[in-house]
Amino acid sequence: MKSIKNYQKALLIAFPLALSACDDDDTREVIVEVEVPAPEVVPVDVSYDVTVTNLTNGQPVSPPAVVLHTEGTLWALGDVATVSLERIAEVGDSAEFLTQGAVSAGGSGPITPGDSQTISITIQDITNAKMTIAAMLGNTNDAFSGLSAWDLSQLEVGDSWTTNSPAYDAGTEKNTETAETVPGPAGNGEGFNPTRDDTGFISMHPGVVSVDDGLTNSTLTVEHKFDNPVIRIQVTRTE
Amino acid sequence: MKRINILSAATLLALASQQSLAADITVEVQNLTHGLYFTPIAAAAHTADVSLFKVGETASTELQMMAEGGSLDGITTIASAASADMISNPAGGLLAPTMKASADLMTADDNVMLSVVAMILPSNDGFVGLDNWEIPTEAGTYTVYLNAYDAGTEANDELRGSGAPSMPGMPVPPPLEPLLGTGGSGVAGADTNATVHIHRGNIGDDSLTDGKSDVDNTVHRWLNPVAKVTVTVR
Numbered sequence: 001m002k003s004i005k006n007y008q009k010a011l012l013i014a015f016p017l018a019l020s021a022c023d024d025d026d027t028r029e030v031i032v033e034v035e036v037p038a039p040e041v042v043p044v045d046v047s048y049d050v051t052v053t054n055l056t057n058g059q060p061v062s063p064p065a066v067v068l069h070t071e072g073t074l075w076a077l078g079d080v081a082t083v084s085l086e087r088i089a090e091v092g093d094s095a096e097f098l099t100q101g102a103v104s105a106g107g108s109g110p111i112t113p114g115d116s117q118t119i120s121i122t123i124q125d126i127t128n129a130k131m132t133i134a135a136m137l138g139n140t141n142d143a144f145s146g147l148s149a150w151d152l153s154q155l156e157v158g159d160s161w162t163t164n165s166p167a168y169d170a171g172t173e174k175n176t177e178t179a180e181t182v183p184g185p186a187g188n189g190e191g192f193n194p195t196r197d198d199t200g201f202i203s204m205h206p207g208v209v210s211v212d213d214g215l216t217n218s219t220l221t222v223e224h225k226f227d228n229p230v231i232r233i234q235v236t237r238t239e
Numbered sequence: 240m241k242r243i244n245i246l247s248a249a250t251l252l253a254l255a256s257q258q259s260l261a262a263d264i265t266v267e268v269q270n271l272t273h274g275l276y277f278t279p280i281a282a283a284a285h286t287a288d289v290s291l292f293k294v295g296e297t298a299s300t301e302l303q304m305m306a307e308g309g310s311l312d313g314i315t316t317i318a319s320a321a322s323a324d325m326i327s328n329p330a331g332g333l334l335a336p337t338m339k340a341s342a343d344l345m346t347a348d349d350n351v352m353l354s355v356v357a358m359i360l361p362s363n364d365g366f367v368g369l370d371n372w373e374i375p376t377e378a379g380t381y382t383v384y385l386n387a388y389d390a391g392t393e394a395n396d397e398l399r400g401s402g403a404p405s406m407p408g409m410p411v412p413p414p415l416e417p418l419l420g421t422g423g424s425g426v427a428g429a430d431t432n433a434t435v436h437i438h439r440g441n442i443g444d445d446s447l448t449d450g451k452s453d454v455d456n457t458v459h460r461w462l463n464p465v466a467k468v469t470v471t472v473r
Contacts, residue, residue, distance in 0.1 A: 077337060077467075078269065078337040078338070166464075167462065171273070171337075174457070175457045175458075176457065177457070199273060199336060199337075201336065201337040202337070203272060203336055203337045204271045204272055204273060204461070204462060204464070204465070205273065205462065206272070206457075206459075206460040206461050206462065207460055207461070207462045209443075209445075209456045209460065213456070214442065214443070214444050214445060214456050215445050215457060216445055217445070227462055228463060
């Protein structure tokens, strides 16, 4: 920003010190112009606490990636997943996803079923940013949940907003559910694989089948099945 | 916050809506699923005393035609008889997974309710539905998420078969032809609930040549919601 000089006018009134003289000329007005520096524009922090709760029975949720951005979407149903989203959906690695947007914050670790985690994120001066969240359901091939470009302008300081999010399918890896392809503890298999062999588009997730429900080669059991919604997201604007 | 403005606007609109004015809207339907196709979509604006289907009630034969075979002939008949304004087949055929289709609709006075139906494939008598959603009178964009329903008119055997009403099995149009198995023994008999109800989902199996179902259990299952309807009111 350009430095703008402010001029402040000070009106100084000099009173006569001598009490003895009582002529009209004894009181004089003097106008003095004083140059003062422009006030520094201090950036205002706009902060949010994002609490993610795992609603599933047996799906660890990978450390959520929270990104604030000012335009567009980082993922959307019907779109082709970016590689950075694929890395979250296939192995829970959010490092690349978090390089996007104006500011970002990642979770501290996986969220186990029933557990919650709060992530704080701060952006300066902007109150109408969009919030995008993504986190993997660990015992799947490429399921994730989150939020896409939610408009934060409706939150005043102290306001909270809560939503329940469904499971999405990144469309980048077939839902074979084999131990070799499920990176979570139910499989300990391969994580990210750049080869794409599924629909190619982000969609709602059809759910996991599991060996108990007719998929012979699945490493998953009925413990890992889920229904929508799979996570709860609470956003609170703190400053 | 704009609460006061919204309230006062709502009051004005409530007054305006009593006049049941004609509306200029766009209806967009997106298939949210991973592996289901929608048959030609019908979206109708109609009066409040008409329904294309009602949960908990027996499906009409016209709805049955749509839910078992994807035909809009019966739905069109109902809509015409009710002087409804109808969008028919905006996708020009099947709506593939995650794809969208939309069309504009000028609604006549008193046609203040919107209903949407389309069969889901593969299924015996599954359909995506919106029943009597009141079209907002305030200009804006509105989003509704839809669930999958079972018409309750046909056994969910999940076997290749017919799309004709009251004939068993699932119709299998070209895009599904290479994806479905054969030789299944049949999953289920007649529905316990013979009224329109929330679909229990496909079971499927992991064999393309035998097993109980001709449906692929890793591709053709779903979790609700299955469709997103975006209505723009001008």
